[in-house]
Amino acid sequence: MTKVASALIPQEVVIKVTRVFCQTVLHTVSARPLRSAILRLIPRTALLPWLSSRAVSVSEWPLLSSPPRDYSLPNPSWSTEMRRLYEYYDSLCEKEMEGGEKKPGGWGRLPSYNRTLKYAAGGKCLSKLLKEKARLFTRNTEEQGAAFEYVVFMNKSEKRCVCIFQAGHLLEGPPGNVHGGAIATIIDTSLGTLAGYLSGIVMTANLNINYCSPIPLGSVVLIDSVLDKVEGRKTFVSCQVTSSDGSKLHTEATGLFISINVGHLFGG
């Protein structure tokens, strides 16, 4: 399952072994204690990238014939304001210039897929094998502009990320405004992305959200998240959700994320 193995073993054999492995462990074996026991036998290094809920890049893998669709790139549903903000942060990103030189920039855009499995090496193939119909909650709608349109830019040195979010018509709560749960969702996504980027595999342990003013459907807001502190396995982060020009505070929140091991996800 590693690059070394795939270089020595024919690709179709790797595919078959992967399929049998996945079906056996996570589908056929329904008894949770047995499933957990099998998972404990697998080297953590092999499973970690597949199970990272907020990893930040797609690794190369022989089974990955083409990269999955990146939902965080501009599409025709993006408003002028959404594009303007995207272009602003994109201009601050580190980029390779002619002659191989790198243009300095403290920021980087994070890709975004419709399953967290797809962030990892071999994730596209794995995604077909494991609960194929499952979709990441924030990327479960194919219709562009209908639900969550967002892109996250990360600044590693500042331990900060900014999420540009355009709220589609399927996110309604009170008439004409975004549902409190949808706001919580984009906050969990932003804070979790930052915590995961800084601390590895994490899961949400606490969210404390203050809703200050409603967010109208169709509007674009910024979620600006920062690291507060790290204490052992605990990563504390916080964010503000503001209007796109920063003049109006819509929501503010704190989040606590816990570094986990693989077995936790499977009831171990």
Added chain:
Amino acid sequence: MTKVASALIPQEVVIKVTRVFCQTVLHTVSARPLRSAILRLIPRTALLPWLSSRAVSVSEWPLLSSPPRDYSLPNPSWSTEMRRLYEYYDSLCEKEMEGGEKKPGGWGRLPSYNRTLKYAAGGKCLSKLLKEKARLFTRNTEEQGAAFEYVVFMNKSEKRCVCIFQAGHLLEGPPGNVHGGAIATIIDTSLGTLAGYLSGIVMTANLNINYCSPIPLGSVVLIDSVLDKVEGRKTFVSCQVTSSDGSKLHTEATGLFISINVGHLFGG
């Protein structure tokens, strides 16, 4: 716009007046101060039912030719466990028996529609006029079983409600488990329904959520919500999310909801 008016004025005139009114106030008039000023001229009693985000019954209205689809009734996607729990709480509900007598029962099932506007008198018609494509975040998927399947039962005397929730495959966060934002969403829905039932029109002011153990996709959980206290415009509620047999605590949360006036939703 009242029943008296509709009895005196031909229905097509009522429809036309309603359409012109809505288009003028909420679409054509884009300047927020002007829109708010117009909204302030309208009697609150006329707008309140349309704008209640968590009202509990569909009132009769001459324009309402047929009731909207009630998403909280059983459908083929419901698992055996979901149906068992539904039937248990349904058996505790007050019901009319033969001869017009009422079978006592402290519980009542709440209907659920794909827009909050549809809860109100004339809401189905209004929904077509105002942001027609908008959908309630928790009811925006037509495919049964794919996203949020839930039903809320209310016990008014105990100031408590129970939400039975089956998590579909479109709600994924960490591989195989429900997204923290989807859990926050069903918590906001449950707590907000209780607060709204007890205190009228409310909006979420704070959610504080502790995530204790992941919820596997496809599983059925119970969200048991109670009133803690009411202080002026503030309604304090809390809930626990447990496995369907109550043995495992998945999540616990507190919520603060503020009673609002209509203008707040429109930036007034």
